[in-house]
Each structure stands twice: as C-alpha cells, then as structure tokens.
Amino acid sequence: MKVQILKCEFCNLFTLEKDCPKCGKKTVNPKPAKYSENDKFSKYRNIARNQI
Template sequence: MKSLIRKCPRCHAYTMEEKCPKCGSDTYIAVPPRYSPVDRFRKYRIEELRGEIDGENSGDQI
C-alpha cells in the first residue's frame, strides 16, 4: 500500500502517522491538487484541440 504524507489540522505538522505525534489529533492526507493553474503546456493542448475541432491535422504540417 502506498503511504502518503499527512498533515495535522491543529498544529500544522507533517507526519506519516494517522495521529499527530505532537498534539495527538487526527491527521488528514495532504495531497496536492491534480490541476495546476501554472500549466506550461496549456498553449499546445489548446492549439491541438482547435486543430481537431476545425478539421485540421496540425501534427502533419512541417
């Protein structure tokens, strides 16, 4: 099973345990969001999507 880092909501400490070793409260999994607003390849995906919608095949052009 994959272990994920956990965060304590009370003292904001990071741990791998289900209970915080500092304050004893329950922790939650601190997983980053899947979507990032800083997307370096967004421009290319939009261009490819527009090419497919317009019926163009932009991948074959040199």
C-alpha cells in the same frame, strides 16, 4: 515504496502517523498543492522520515 503523507492541521505538522505525534489529533490527507507536487512532497517525506 510509497508512503502516505498526512498532516495535522492543528499543528501544521506533516507526519506519516494517523494521529499527530505532537497533539494526538487525527491527521488528514493534505490537499494537492497547485505547484510542483513531487518536489514539495519529497521534501515533506524527508522531514517526516526524520521525525520517526
């Protein structure tokens, strides 16, 4: 199952929510990183999962 990682640019917080759970602002689709995207995203995915 593929999940969409979103980011609150205001809090610099990664989440799966469309609204930031911290400040309530709209989250955005973060731009692809120039380095090791898979590794980076799996890390954030784990962080986001722990926040739910």
